Amino acid sequence: MDRLNQVIKMVQRGLYVYPIVPNGKQPIKDYSYLKASQDIALIKRWFMDEPNINIGLNLAKSNLIVVDIDNHNNDLQAPLQELYNLGYKLPSNYIELTKSGGLHYYFRSNKPVKPTRKTKFIAGVDLLSDFVVSSPSNNYKVLDGATLDDIPQAPSWIIKALENKAMPTDKMQNNPRYKKYYTGYLLDEIVKGVDSGNRNNWIASIFGKLLRAGTEPKNAYNLIQLINDNYVSPPLETKELDTVVTSILKRFINE
Numbered sequence: 001m002d003r004l005n006q007v008i009k010m011v012q013r014g015l016y017v018y019p020i021v022p023n024g025k026q027p028i029k030d031y032s033y034l035k036a037s038q039d040i041a042l043i044k045r046w047f048m049d050e051p052n053i054n055i056g057l058n059l060a061k062s063n064l065i066v067v068d069i070d071n072h073n074n075d076l077q078a079p080l081q082e083l084y085n086l087g088y089k090l091p092s093n094y095i096e097l098t099k100s101g102g103l104h105y106y107f108r109s110n111k112p113v114k115p116t117r118k119t120k121f122i123a124g125v126d127l128l129s130d131f132v133v134s135s136p137s138n139n140y141k142v143l144d145g146a147t148l149d150d151i152p153q154a155p156s157w158i159i160k161a162l163e164n165k166a167m168p169t170d171k172m173q174n175n176p177r178y179k180k181y182y183t184g185y186l187l188d189e190i191v192k193g194v195d196s197g198n199r200n201n202w203i204a205s206i207f208g209k210l211l212r213a214g215t216e217p218k219n220a221y222n223l224i225q226l227i228n229d230n231y232v233s234p235p236l237e238t239k240e241l242d243t244v245v246t247s248i249l250k251r252f253i254n255e
Contacts, residue, residue: 033131079124193231
């Protein structure tokens with residue numbers, strides 16, 4: 001089955017999709033997960049304009065949740081084992097292998113899902129209910145011949161975690177030795193992220209705080225690129241990001 005027909009079948013099963021640049025994660029210009037659609041005629045036009053597009057899912061509108069297992073250290077087993085040790089099971093038969101070698105475990109929700117994400121639920125594990133790059137995108141593959149019918153209901157721990165009702169690190173807050181400093185507040189602000197409504201101002205604020213904390217400008221720029229890719233929804237285009245960064249750098253030079 002070709003990729004267009006695969007996407008049409010996804011839409012017919014109730015999923016909402018949006019176009020992403022070929023081999024990437026950035027939405028095509030003028031699109032975002034907030035504009036995800038089930039309009040088959042529109043989807044056909046996407047493929048006519050660019051046959052090699054990747055496909056993104058609006059998870060919330062599709063009533064889906066994804067547990068993202070990172071492969072940053074070429075070790076998928078470590079985060080899976082840590083989840084198991086904490087009592088968090090992943091009973092999903094619908095798993096996708098990602099471009100980076102990570103795993104996406106898909107789950108359904110039997111109630112409306114809010115678009116959010118809990119990055120670093122534990123090391124190497126993110127919980128997603130906003131958007132995700134999905135098969136049949138380039139270099140994304142469903143494992144073991146699974147179909148959408150194989151996506152199970154989400155375990156209660158995932159729902160609670162996304163609703164901020166369960167965090168394996170919560171006990172730290174009650175530790176008298178636990179203190180939060182400027183860096184801690186800044187990191188918390190970064191991980192909280194930002195949605196499409198205030199991206200430029202948020203990026204400017206975070207970049208300025210990195211500089212005020214004494215970060216070398218080149219390092220601050222590298223960090224803001226990572227922050228934009230992982231905690232801004234949807235990420236700013238590179239040109240727009242550079243414009244914001246340049247503006248803040250000029251302010252610091254003139255101070």
